[in-house]
Amino acid sequence: MSSVPKPPPFDRADPLGLDDLLEPEDLAVRDTVRAWAGDRVLPHIAEWYERGELPGIRELAKELGALGALGMSLKGYGCAGAGAVQYGLACLELEAADSGIRSLVSVQGSLAMYAIHRFGSEEQKQRWLPGMAAGEIIGCFGLTEPDHGSDPSAMRTHARRDGGDWVLTGRKMWITNGSVAGVAVVWAMTDDGIRGFLVPAGAPGFTAPEIKHKWSLRASVTSELVLDEVRLPADAVLPDAVGLRGPLSCLSHARYGIVWGSMGAARASFEAALDYARTREQFGKPIGGFQLTQAKLADMAVELHKGILLAHHLGRRMDAGRLRPEQISFGKLNNVREAIEICRTARTVLGANGISLEYPVMRHATNLESVLTYEGTVEMHQLVLGKALTGLDAFR
Structure with a gap:
């Protein structure tokens, strides 16, 4: 008769033995991100939260880029091309430190970079994604408006054609990374439906004042985006995104x-x-x-x-x-x-x-x-x- 293997000791940190589901590469990603968060975030996060600031966000972004955490599940253009489980484990470890840190990474990679990667032209991808993957360029994602959150189809931000250009007018609200972003992915209503536009920081008429007096996500940069007749060239529109899809x-x-x-x-x-x-x-x-x-x-x-x-x-x-x-x-x-x-x-x-x-x-x-x-x-x-x-x- 074959002997029944003895189960391992009970692990209060992993009572179901879920680590058995992970590959060595998964564990390596998890442990690397956990170590970074323990070294760079946990010693300071209470102070940052109490002050309502995320100081050194640009340096943190570059460090996260060096870890491969920005646009982590995307392929090419300097992105890590990691699996979904590995990206999820990174999100878990980052939010175990603070939700604001995970939001920085999520908005950068899963919203701004993902939009460019999936819907952008090759020229747009080459221009923005390598710098964003490295954390040298921070991105934000403008969809929610002061009066329209759950119903984005009713957005008031609009873009009109003017010769070969686009002209954007409107406001976006509760935008993570907005005040420090080098590029904003802004969704606007056009005659052809909802389209996405890449708005670089410093474009005339574009401002991103930071939102203060928050009692949640205090260690995170949250902003309003104001677009006052912002003129963009024709190639600022994401060519493969039309409608809410x-x-x-x-x-x-x-x-x-x-x-x-x-x-x-x-x-x-x-x-x-x-x-x-x-x-x-x-x-x-x-x-x-x-x-x-x-x-x-x-x-x-x-x-x-x-x-x-x-x-x-x-x-x-x-x-x-x-x-x-x-x-x-x-x-x-x-x-x-x-x-x-x-x-x-x-x-x-x-x-x-x-x-x-x-x-x-x-x-x-x-x-x-x-x-x-x-x-x-x-x-x-x-x-x-x-x-x-x-x-x-x-x-x-």
């Missing part, structure tokens, strides 16, 4: 990163609660020895690792070319919602210390309030799934 496909790519990233914020909060519960003493013993605290920790661990398993499954489907937008909505809806609940539960384990920036929990919780609604609110993803399940459109 263009910006929505970019959003799907970015939402995939959020499926992973939200679990990074959840993991950091869970780990803080677990460490605290094993050392904080009340009534003569660590609070982790009480049944109610253990119930909280068990529930958090279950949802955290279910979410990581879901993200991994979606990543493998993306690598196989089988991932649908509805499945990305499934992942974002579940994982961000559960991540917020994990953060809130972790806060109760830490008690009053949970609101202190000495611990990461409240910072992650407030960041996730933005992640919950950007790139598709809860309601929009519920309706995406509802339509897919019933075959009936309830958006209008």
Whole structure:
């Protein structure tokens, strides 16, 4: 009779043994990004968050470019050409440090670079993508407007022909990286439908004032884009994007990163609660020895690792070319919602210390309030799934 192999010891950091699903190359990417975030972000992030700044963003972008984290899943033009799971693991590790850092990378690669890579001309790709992959040029993505978020088809920003040029007028709101971007991908209504335009920084009539007084994503550059009769040459338009298909496909790519990233914020909060519960003493013993605290920790661990398993499954489907937008909505809806609940539960384990920036929990919780609604609110993803399940459109 053959002997039954003995299972490995229980690993509180990986209770389901999910690392067994990863290839050595996947683990190398994860560990490299984790080490960078631990060295360059974690020692400073509480101060940055409290000040409401992301100092040295241009240097950070260049370092992320050197890691291959910008446009990570794109091929050619200096991009790493990594798999979807590897990109997801990078997002998880970056957001475990802070959602603002993951947003910097996500907007750069999954929105701005992805739009140029998928819909741009060869000349546009050669002009912008190598510098963006290296972090020498920062990009932003202008879709949301002051009065139009979930319904981009009603956007007021418009572009009109004037001889051989395009002239853009309008405003975009809540734009990550806007004030430091060297190029903005701006979506505008034209006589032919919605088109994407590449607007370089410094173009006459184009300004990007930074938005202040945020209580979420404080360690992130968030801006308004103002376009006042901005004149662009004919070759500024993305030639292969007409209609909402263009910006929505970019959003799907970015939402995939959020499926992973939200679990990074959840993991950091869970780990803080677990460490605290094993050392904080009340009534003569660590609070982790009480049944109610253990119930909280068990529930958090279950949802955290279910979410990581879901993200991994979606990543493998993306690598196989089988991932649908509805499945990305499934992942974002579940994982961000559960991540917020994990953060809130972790806060109760830490008690009053949970609101202190000495611990990461409240910072992650407030960041996730933005992640919950950007790139598709809860309601929009519920309706995406509802339509897919019933075959009936309830958006209008």
